[in-house]
Amino acid sequence: MKAKFLTGCRLMAVFLLVAVTAGCSLLPRGGQEAGPEITTPSLSPVVEVSEDYYGSIPPYKPNQTRGMLSETKYRIDFSHLELGLMEFARDTFPTSEYLFQEGQQIKQEQVKEWIAQEKTGATNGQKKKGILVHVLEHDxxxxxxxxxGQLEGIVLGLSLSPEYQDATGQDKMYTTQELQAKGQQLAARIVQSVRVNTPTVPMVILLYQVPEANSSLVPGRFIMSGTVNANEAAISKWQPIEEEYYLFPSTDLEKKYPQQSLQFDKLMRQSQSYFGEYIGMTGVGRFMGGKMTELTITATAEYDSRTEVLQFTQFAAGSIDQLFDKSVHVNLYVQSMNKPLSIYIRPSTGEPYMHIYRQ
Incomplete structure (x- = not known):
């Protein structure tokens, strides 16, 4: 198995949607630095690492609802939410034809009003807990x-809580089907409101179920997608999304996906027996339609030398290649208690790559 070693700016570019990072100076074509004023729209420089990433137009404009998630009690994995929206967006707005911009159409005041209205409009037993937690917009x-630079598509992510209180005040949980139905009703009202200022722009609506308030180990999941065609004011088509996340190792994983549980156990045993010293290893697996599509592994150990880090990363990479199907995208992060040591990424398509941190 061959792995590419990536360092510095080249490594960082793999993970960025827009190739402008601190410490990595990237210049437009011709090698001339851009001036302080931008009078006409122009593309930001993008490192050609993957056709699956969106470019953008400078200057960068932050999302209008940024910071609102900190006001909720729910632990929403914001990176998963953002990247998930982009993943589903590619089916409608391909990277070859569109550029990305943070949401500029919806303001914080609107989202706060929607959340308040949804709580007020709930039935008597559900006034204290509305299902709407947050709305994230991508343009x-x-x-x-x-x-x-003209706006030609909008993706809205509606974060929904399955928790509610019944008429007696007891905490209950909506089933996925119940949350999908309520989310569709809520989305219909929100789309009508957004359509006032964007009547002709096609839209994609995604319903995102946040994890339970006391859960901090796995992210939420997308449960449904809807389409609003150009020049239409209603959602024309809904599709369920069968996305699940499981902690590795865990009893729930062992019950639902015993084969993947055994594979992970074997990876832990092999790593422990080969190196002798303690290595803590956990993972989070993503399943779509009952099939594992991605596995992120975090290995924690105290190594004194970079050669030891290299040997462990190479050994773990070999075991991963033997144990897990090639269709599974695998991320391996090796760390000590206070700093990263190495990473190994095996994509489902293309060559794997590895990086050893030097400091």
Whole structure:
């Protein structure tokens, strides 16, 4: 098995949607630095590492609802929510035709009003806990020269809580089907409101179930997607999304997916027996339609030398390649208690790559 070693700016570019990072100076074509003023739309420089990433137009504009998640009690994995929206967006707004921009159409005041209205409009036994937690907007702009930067698509992620109180005040949980139905009703009202200012722009609506308030080990999951065609004011089509996340190792995983549980146990045993000293290893697996599509592994150990880190990472990478199907995207993060040591990424398509941190 061969792995590519990536360092510095080249490694960082793999993970960024827009290739502008601290410590990595990237210049437009021709090698000239851009001036302080931008009078016409222009593309930001993008490192060609994958066709699956969106470019953008400078200057960068932050999302209008940024910071609202800190006001909730729910632990929402914001990176998973953001990247999930982009993943589903690619089916409707391909990276070859569209640019990305943080949401600019919906304001914080609107989201707060929707949350308040949803709580007020609930039945008597559910007034204290509305299902709407947050609304995240992503915008997609034209790449065409004559329409560069024009808004041509919107993706909305509605974060929903399955928790509610019944008429007696007891805490209850909606089933996935119940939350899907309530989310569809809520989305219909939100789309009508957004359509006031964007009547012709096609939209994708995604329902995201947040994890339980006391859960901190696995992220939430997407449960449904809807489509609003251009020049239409209602959602024309809904599709369920069968996404699940499981902690490795765990009893729930062992019951639902025993084969993957055994594979992970074997990886832990092999790593422990080969190196002798204690290595803590946990993982989070993503399943789509009952099939594991991604596994993120965190290995924690105290190593004194970089050669030892290298040997462990190579050994673990070999075991991963033997144990897990090639269709599974695997991320391995090796760390000590206070700093990262190495990473190994095996994508479902393309070559794997590895990086050993030097400091």
């Amino acid at each position: 997609y702009l034209s790449k065409e020269k004559d329409r560069l």
